[in-house]
Amino acid sequence: MERIVNDFTINIATANGTGSQSANLILLQTMFEMGVPVSGKNLFPSNISGLPTWYIVRVSDAGYQAPGDRTHIQVLMNKATWEKDLEKLEQGTVVIYNSDVKLPVERDDLILYPVPMTKIARGLNPKLARMISNIVYVGALAEVLGLDEAKLEAALAKQFGGKQKAIELNLEALQLGRQFVADELEVSDPYVVEERERDPDAFLIEGNEAVALGSIFGGIGLLSWYPITPASSVAEELIDHLPKLRVDADGKSTCAVIQAEDELAAAGMVVGAGWAGIRAMSCTSGPGISLMSEFIGLSYFAEVPAVFWDINRVGPSTGLPTRTQQGDLTLVYYAGQGDTQHIVLIPGTVEECFEYAWRAFDYAERYQTTVFGFGDLDLGMNRWVCKGFDYPDAMDRGKVIRSQEALEEIPEYGRYRDVDGDGIAYRTLPGSGLEPILSRGTGHDEDGVYSENPEIYAANMQRLARKIEGARNQLPAPVLREEEELEVGIIFYGSMENTIQEIDDILEETGLKVSQCRVRALPLHSHVEEFVNRHETVIVLEINRDGQMYGILRTELPIELVPKVHSVAFSDGIPPRARVYAERIMEVLEEVHK
Amino acid sequence: MTIKLNIIELPKSDYQGKPSSLCPGCGHDQISTVIINAAWENGIPPERIAKMSGIGCSSKTPAYFLGKSHGFNTLHGRMPSVTTGACMANKELCFIGVSGDGDTASIGMGQFVHAIRRNLNMVYIIENNGVYGLTKGQYSATVEKGSRKRKAEENRQNPIDLCAMAINLGCSFVARSFSGSKKQLTALIKAAMSHRGIAVIDVISPCVTFANNEEFFRSYGYVKDNETELHSPDYIPHHTPVEEVDIPAGEYQDIELFDGATLRLETVGNEYDPSDAMAALAAIHKAEVDKMHVTGLLYFDAEQRTLDEELTLSDTPLVDLSDDELRPSEQALADLLAEFRS
Ligand SMILES: Cc1ncc(C[n+]2csc(CCOP(=O)(O)OP(=O)(O)O)c2C)c(N)n1
Ligand code: SF4
Ligand SMILES: [Mg+2]
Numbered sequence: 021m022e023r024i025v026n027d028f029t030i031n032i033a034t035a036n037g038t039g040s041q042s043a044n045l046i047l048l049q050t051m052f053e054m055g056v057p058v059s060g061k062n063l064f065p066s067n068i069s070g071l072p073t074w075y076i077v078r079v080s081d082a083g084y085q086a087p088g089d090r091t092h093i094q095v096l097m098n099k100a101t102w103e104k105d106l107e108k109l110e111q112g113t114v115v116i117y118n119s120d121v122k123l124p125v126e127r128d129d130l131i132l133y134p135v136p137m138t139k140i141a142r143g144l145n146p147k148l149a150r151m152i153s154n155i156v157y158v159g160a161l162a163e164v165l166g167l168d169e170a171k172l173e174a175a176l177a178k179q180f181g182g183k184q185k186a187i188e189l190n191l192e193a194l195q196l197g198r199q200f201v202a203d204e205l206e207v208s209d210p211y212v213v214e215e216r217e218r219d220p221d222a223f224l225i226e227g228n229e230a231v232a233l234g235s236i237f238g239g240i241g242l243l244s245w246y247p248i249t250p251a252s253s254v255a256e257e258l259i260d261h262l263p264k265l266r267v268d269a270d271g272k273s274t275c276a277v278i279q280a281e282d283e284l285a286a287a288g289m290v291v292g293a294g295w296a297g298i299r300a301m302s303c304t305s306g307p308g309i310s311l312m313s314e315f316i317g318l319s320y321f322a323e324v325p326a327v328f329w330d331i332n333r334v335g336p337s338t339g340l341p342t343r344t345q346q347g348d349l350t351l352v353y354y355a356g357q358g359d360t361q362h363i364v365l366i367p368g369t370v371e372e373c374f375e376y377a378w379r380a381f382d383y384a385e386r387y388q389t390t391v392f393g394f395g396d397l398d399l400g401m402n403r404w405v406c407k408g409f410d411y412p413d414a415m416d417r418g419k420v421i422r423s424q425e426a427l428e429e430i431p432e433y434g435r436y437r438d439v440d441g442d443g444i445a446y447r448t449l450p451g452s453g454l455e456p457i458l459s460r461g462t463g464h465d466e467d468g469v470y471s472e473n474p475e476i477y478a479a480n481m482q483r484l485a486r487k488i489e490g491a492r493n494q495l496p497a498p499v500l501r502e503e504e505e506l507e508v509g510i511i512f513y514g515s516m517e518n519t520i521q522e523i524d525d526i527l528e529e530t531g532l533k534v535s536q537c538r539v540r541a542l543p544l545h546s547h548v549e550e551f552v553n554r555h556e557t558v559i560v561l562e563i564n565r566d567g568q569m570y571g572i573l574r575t576e577l578p579i580e581l582v583p584k585v586h587s588v589a590f591s592d593g594i595p596p597r598a599r600v601y602a603e604r605i606m607e608v609l610e611e612v613h614k
Numbered sequence: 615m616t617i618k619l620n621i622i623e624l625p626k627s628d629y630q631g632k633p634s635s636l637c638p639g640c641g642h643d644q645i646s647t648v649i650i651n652a653a654w655e656n657g658i659p660p661e662r663i664a665k666m667s668g669i670g671c672s673s674k675t676p677a678y679f680l681g682k683s684h685g686f687n688t689l690h691g692r693m694p695s696v697t698t699g700a701c702m703a704n705k706e707l708c709f710i711g712v713s714g715d716g717d718t719a720s721i722g723m724g725q726f727v728h729a730i731r732r733n734l735n736m737v738y739i740i741e742n743n744g745v746y747g748l749t750k751g752q753y754s755a756t757v758e759k760g761s762r763k764r765k766a767e768e769n770r771q772n773p774i775d776l777c778a779m780a781i782n783l784g785c786s787f788v789a790r791s792f793s794g795s796k797k798q799l800t801a802l803i804k805a806a807m808s809h810r811g812i813a814v815i816d817v818i819s820p821c822v823t824f825a826n827n828e829e830f831f832r833s834y835g836y837v838k839d840n841e842t843e844l845h846s847p848d849y850i851p852h853h854t855p856v857e858e859v860d861i862p863a864g865e866y867q868d869i870e871l872f873d874g875a876t877l878r879l880e881t882v883g884n885e886y887d888p889s890d891a892m893a894a895l896a897a898i899h900k901a902e903v904d905k906m907h908v909t910g911l912l913y914f915d916a917e918q919r920t921l922d923e924e925l926t927l928s929d930t931p932l933v934d935l936s937d938d939e940l941r942p943s944e945q946a947l948a949d950l951l952a953e954f955r956s
Contacts, residue, residue: 285698
């Protein structure tokens with residue numbers, strides 16, 4: 021039999037809240053330490069304990085990170101999904117299952133490895149048997165795949181954070197699982213993990229933690245938040261890291277963290293803090309953005325810096341709160357009342373999560389407006405390989421007048437007067453005594469004085485549009501990977517970055533060479549238009565139903581370019597699988613070329 | 615003619631705002647005048663004050679006082695959250711928040727109670743007329759049972775008493791007053807400015823346009839005839855030694871405030887102890903039953919920690935920290951990455 025090395029998908033079916041997450045992370049960390057390109061995705065229910073959870077591990081020398089097309093190794097732990105999980109498996113799939121679960125495995129076309137996980141776990145500690153049995157399957161997998169024992173043990177110790185008792189107990193479970201497979205089973209499948217050269221700089225990190233760290237290095241002064249999956253961990257990681265990174269010489273904090281009563285208040289605090297001169301942000305998901313929208317409109321019109329991270333999930337209300345989507349793009353781009361348009365930064369990697377988190381503050385203060393960070397559950401709550409973070413550039417605090425002399429240098433100062441011709445006016449801060457005004461959402465003239473004058477209102481709105489227009493090419497440019505053919509171009513964004521290469525390769529197998537353009541910000545950089553211009557047909561690929569980026573492109577591209585742009589939008593809550601999107605792309609192209 | 619100056623040698627004109635555009639006779643304008651007087655007499659530098667408001671006729675008034683102070687006329691019901699953020703940025707400013715009964719007791723109820731719960735360091739004035747003035751006089755949630763505004767049915771729902779609510783939440787300074795009681799209101803607002811922590815002052819402030827008929831419990835006529843004063847308050851600033859102030863003839867009680875000023879409560883009728891929350895609630899309840907308005911300092915507690923203290927924020931206001939103080943060093947990032955890589 022031919023061996024299949026570093027190219028398969030493991031699916032682990034467990035129940036939520038049984039400690040399986042620790043077991044899965046040990047598995048992931050071990051393979052990562054072995055230098056094997058690996059990614060793990062947690063498909064979890066909106067529930068604390070008891071409901072089914074699947075963890076998908078993709079092992080791929082090609083570097084593919086999306087869940088694969090099929091499962092090669094299935095771990096069965098959960099009674100509730102047992103039958104269905106089995107039914108779905110293709111012929112030849114390896115099944116490692118807990119043979120103490122009194123449920124049948126009636127398929128003779130599978131490779132079966134029954135392991136008495138509960139019995140083994142009970143033998144070690146009857147009270148903790150449920151938790152420990154998860155580590156037993158890690159041991160069994162380790163033996164089947166040939167994982168490095170020392171690295172496995174190190175990963176386990178890391179996971180249990182130096183708690184000696186837990187480490188010892190789980191280590192024993194691990195070894196017993198391994199031993200059982202070695203002694204009692206005849207391993208007859210082709211799947212093996214082989215060590216690769218490990219990049220010493222790389223580590224695994226969740227996108228949300230990278231956002232938290234980027235904000236801390238961005239000089240955040242206030243975080244106000246209201247708990248919501250999948251954004252909470254941005255706040256929680258910030259809270260964890262602040263004591264080490266942001267205390268002054270007296271041991272006091274240089275960043276206020278407030279758990280607000282709701283997202284209305286969270287946004288209000290951000291706007292208040294931004295108005296008073298510090299860098300403030302909140303993190304939330306779609307439902308929170310809805311509640312924040314009135315403040316976002318105020319921030320736009322009164323011109324107050326504010327940063328909001330939207331870690332997208334499936335809506336509305338609870339929707340599918342633990343599932344991923346790029347469903348809020350138009351929501352954030354136009355949030356607020358009347359004519360609005362916001363800067364949106366869209367990281368596609370954990371490195372960019374860090375970078376855009378500090379840059380968001382620079383843009384917010386430069387343009388005196390709301391800046392969104394646009395993430396999603398997939399990028400935010402799963403662990404990704406990270407090469408490290410670059411130290412931020414010097415802070416851009418924007419046009420803030422801090423002294424009488426500086427004020428006098430500005431000809432005809434007015435809070436909303438465009439003296440530099442870039443649409444951005446100067447501002448003074450409360451407490452400075454310099455040219456105070458009553459800031460407000462009400463109509464105001466160039467001096468910040470209440471006005472409902474039609475010409476003044478219209479001119480002010482034009483200036484605001486000019487201001488944001490000026491940001492367009494200052495924002496991160498798209499990442500382009502172009503083919504010479506310039507036939508088909510694919511525009512995509514955000515966490516689709518982790519699936520695009522596999523999609524590209526699937527298309528290439530059919531003889532189709534596509535160029536890639538990963539959009540990293542709104543409003544769209546002019547390079548995006550040029551990309552569209554250069555290609556014969558352009559597909560906009562995204563994880564939602566309606567093609568929201570496609571809609572924005574249709575609105576913003578010159579009208580003659582619109583006919584060559586087509587949408588491939590799909591979302592079912594599961595992180596994108598390459599083949600699903602590749603097939604849809606081919607369908608659309610077929611339609612176009614008819 | 616010499617212009618009268620305050621202790622920091624500023625004329626009162628430095629504390630004035632733009633001319634009011636409210637209806638002539640509106641209670642809110644009286645309160646603006648009192649705020650100007652209180653800030654001027656207390657000698658607070660105008661640039662050290664931030665005026666905050668929500669939306670409503672009442673919330674428009676920051677345009678009409680303290681023209682040399684920065685201000686933010688925010689969103690309907692959201693003044694407390696904006697003030698919270700601003701206060702975290704610059705905890706040394708004196709925040710004066712102005713709101714209405716619609717702004718606070720309906721749309722903004724959540725933010726009101728949470729600002730109290732956090733003990734945000736601010737003065738929170740509710741200009742309470744029992745109606746939504748700016749949207750043409752609909753009943754608000756503070757209107758009393760049995761009260762009736764012009765051309766309308768009598769209100770039959772129970773009112774929300776913001777002072778009782780604040781006391782129940784452990785608010786450190788709770789007072790009720792009347793826009794027409796200039797002396798009492800001035801003393802209370804001055805004391806609120808000298809207090810550290812949240813000071814809630816619920817001020818009955820008649821809406822002359824939509825609700826000033828005798829059958830409305832918040833009309834000028836009704837309040838004048840049905841006000842029970844707990845005491846007669848007198849404010850003695852920190853720069854005037856208390857010993858040098860004439861001792862009142864009758865009973866009195868001195869309350870020491872955070873900045874060294876004193877609020878002297880001269881007893882009017884029965885002895886009233888503002889440190890007794892139950893007595894305060896009883897007085898409010900009795901007034902409601904009697905269809906009266908009880909005014910004065912209802913409750914006071916100097917012992918509570920404010921939000922910025924609770925968060926142990928840096929002594930220097932965050933807005934005054936340099937970029938270097940706000941951003942961890944390159945070494946800190948290198949150490950962090952090394953830790954991740956180990
Ligand atoms: C979100 C929102 N909803 C409704 C309004 C309309 N609105 C403006 S003022 C107001 C009521 C104000 O009443 P109150 O706070 O009592 O102030 P008053 O005018 O009586 O002083 C309402 C409902 C608004 N501005 N914003
Ligand atoms: S409508 Fe009522 S509350 Fe508004 S300004 Fe006129 S009198 Fe005052
Ligand atoms: Mg009102």
